[in-house]
Amino acid sequence: MPLTEADQRRVDEAEAEAEAAGSTKLLVHSPPDTQKLGSITVMCLILNRTIGSGIYVTPAVVLRATNSVGLSLLLWAFGAVFGLCGLLVWLELGLSIPKFQPPDESTASLEGEGRFENVPRSGGEKNYLEYIYKDPRFQTTCIYGVIFIVLGNLAGNAIAMGQYIMQAAGAADSPDAVRGIAVAALTGACLIHGLWRNGGIVLNNVLALLKVLTLLAVIVIGFAVAGGANLGNGPVGKGVVQANFDTHQSFVRPSGDFGSYARSIVYVIYSYSGYKQPFYVLSEVSRPKKRFAKATIATMIMIAILFILANVAYLCAVPKDRILSTDVDMATVFFEEVFGNEVAPRVMSGIIALSIFGNIVVMTFTASKVKQEIAKEGILPFSLFFARSTTTPYAWFKQRFWPSRSRILEQSPATALLLHWFFSVILVAATSSTSTAIAYLVTVLLYCYTLIIIVGFFVAGGVLYLRFSKREEWTDNLGFKPWGGPTAAIIYSCTCAFMIVGVFVTPRDTSPYAYATTGVRHYIVPAVGLGTLLIGYAYYLVFAKLIPRWRKETLVVEREPIIVRQGGEQNGEWVQILEVVEFWWAARQSGKEA
Numbered sequence: 001m002p003l004t005e006a007d008q009r010r011v012d013e014a015e016a017e018a019e020a021a022g023s024t025k026l027l028v029h030s031p032p033d034t035q036k037l038g039s040i041t042v043m044c045l046i047l048n049r050t051i052g053s054g055i056y057v058t059p060a061v062v063l064r065a066t067n068s069v070g071l072s073l074l075l076w077a078f079g080a081v082f083g084l085c086g087l088l089v090w091l092e093l094g095l096s097i098p099k100f101q102p103p104d105e106s107t108a109s110l111e112g113e114g115r116f117e118n119v120p121r122s123g124g125e126k127n128y129l130e131y132i133y134k135d136p137r138f139q140t141t142c143i144y145g146v147i148f149i150v151l152g153n154l155a156g157n158a159i160a161m162g163q164y165i166m167q168a169a170g171a172a173d174s175p176d177a178v179r180g181i182a183v184a185a186l187t188g189a190c191l192i193h194g195l196w197r198n199g200g201i202v203l204n205n206v207l208a209l210l211k212v213l214t215l216l217a218v219i220v221i222g223f224a225v226a227g228g229a230n231l232g233n234g235p236v237g238k239g240v241v242q243a244n245f246d247t248h249q250s251f252v253r254p255s256g257d258f259g260s261y262a263r264s265i266v267y268v269i270y271s272y273s274g275y276k277q278p279f280y281v282l283s284e285v286s287r288p289k290k291r292f293a294k295a296t297i298a299t300m301i302m303i304a305i306l307f308i309l310a311n312v313a314y315l316c317a318v319p320k321d322r323i324l325s326t327d328v329d330m331a332t333v334f335f336e337e338v339f340g341n342e343v344a345p346r347v348m349s350g351i352i353a354l355s356i357f358g359n360i361v362v363m364t365f366t367a368s369k370v371k372q373e374i375a376k377e378g379i380l381p382f383s384l385f386f387a388r389s390t391t392t393p394y395a396w397f398k399q400r401f402w403p404s405r406s407r408i409l410e411q412s413p414a415t416a417l418l419l420h421w422f423f424s425v426i427l428v429a430a431t432s433s434t435s436t437a438i439a440y441l442v443t444v445l446l447y448c449y450t451l452i453i454i455v456g457f458f459v460a461g462g463v464l465y466l467r468f469s470k471r472e473e474w475t476d477n478l479g480f481k482p483w484g485g486p487t488a489a490i491i492y493s494c495t496c497a498f499m500i501v502g503v504f505v506t507p508r509d510t511s512p513y514a515y516a517t518t519g520v521r522h523y524i525v526p527a528v529g530l531g532t533l534l535i536g537y538a539y540y541l542v543f544a545k546l547i548p549r550w551r552k553e554t555l556v557v558e559r560e561p562i563i564v565r566q567g568g569e570q571n572g573e574w575v576q577i578l579e580v581v582e583f584w585w586a587a588r589q590s591g592k593e594a
Helices: 003-021 039-050 055-064 069-094 105-111 126-133 139-151 153-170 173-194 198-226 236-245 256-270 273-280 290-319 320-324 330-339 343-375 382-388 393-399 415-430 436-469 470-475 487-502 522-549
Strands: 028-031 553-565 572-587
Touching: 003 553, 003 572, 028 343, 028 382, 039 198, 039 273, 039 290, 039 330, 039 393, 039 572, 055 069, 055 256, 055 290, 055 320, 055 330, 055 343, 069 126, 069 256, 069 273, 069 290, 069 330, 069 436, 069 487, 105 173, 126 139, 126 343, 126 436, 126 522, 139 436, 139 522, 153 415, 153 436, 173 256, 173 343, 173 415, 173 522, 198 290, 198 330, 198 343, 198 393, 236 290, 256 273, 256 436, 256 487, 273 290, 273 382, 290 330, 330 343, 330 382, 330 436, 343 382, 343 415, 382 393, 382 572, 436 470, 436 487, 436 522, 522 553
Parallel strands: none
Antiparallel strands: 028 572, 553 572
């Protein structure tokens, strides 16, 4: 990007200092303007993560759990509200913190002494939790870091992808083959982003478009059948519509099982959780203060409409009793009822597998950035190794044969991708003693309970703390002011608090979440989820207390961002062009705690 003379001088000085002989500083460049993520890509990150197995599989499970067409649709509507509230909370934080003092003295004097500007940073809720829960030092980073590094992947979705590929191929279910496909998918996604960053972004956008078109096709088919169209299995729609959507029947004899409702809400929430993805790479987004909020809000509204219409479309063709009498996913039953042959469900299985691979592609791209940010805090073994970015082989090859004038070639967090791949494969292997269906349910529930519900509770609760305990200091300097003030944070935090407790309630024996069906006790997964907090805290005690006492030294972490006006414009947004990372162990002062 073009820089002012003063900005270029600061960049040159930082690079020269880091590259000097004997320097231990690490330079991490942000993508130049030509490699920034535009609004379309931001929208596709959300779409590709959100449209996956959830909207094709979960509707049937929710209907079986509630035994009510009306209530199941209400849960999906509530999930949309929850997702939008979550997005508003993340926008309030993401566009307001972290804050840095502008280096331009003339700007600082115009805005007032001590004025700080928000400069978007990648990492998502890691940054927000560290800002809200600052003390004690390293505690928040260690707890969140352990949870995200271990569980921040889609191992469960990869296993589900393997299942659907086997179904599409008409092959017998083989746990070894399913897990082999899962590892191959996880490996392929990491290689794509490691070898060619822009290629991974293009693939993400293409898959997002295909997934939207596929979901639109499902909606159109469902409503066509409702209108009396015969697509191979007779005009089944009109009778089904009358039975499923009769206002006197839709809410009759619903399940009174609180435990099932709680679990159903969790799985619906998981289906809407894609709004977090662009926040993980926020420093790579072009002009985030101007475009980001509009793009993300529009995308979540679009997803809410598509998901509600998809659920209605399913119920236009599939009788409620048909869903209750089988354990097959909704999309497969839908295609069986509409087309009346064995080929259509297999085609749908292939489509679902492709959708899940899209989930894996986007999560690999964004989660690796978060893990790189965690490594920059110095809390991992070999932190500098995992914190670095490297030039992609594609960029190296292109520069070798078709040189460009760009100072910064395309880079990827290759070592963070390696870390991401390692723990993804570990989770797939850890479930090898269970069936693939149970492995998917357990890993998805564990991911949702920890990284969406528990983490979400602390993030939204933190926003309420900032709003009510530091009202003027916080609200007067917001980069984004959500509709309704604290309403979104209240709804989000209360729902998360309810879910943290609610999933411990025992489902009835007839529930699809019962032990007789899943083979897993209802309290195991949430207990493990809460246990990860304790593991993270234990890691903190060892890292921040025991090791410094043993070494009689304190870890010093310095992260110096070089911020500039984007495009070199006088009134351009402040963006981070470069970060200098360094940490070392320094002798502790007597009487000081590490």
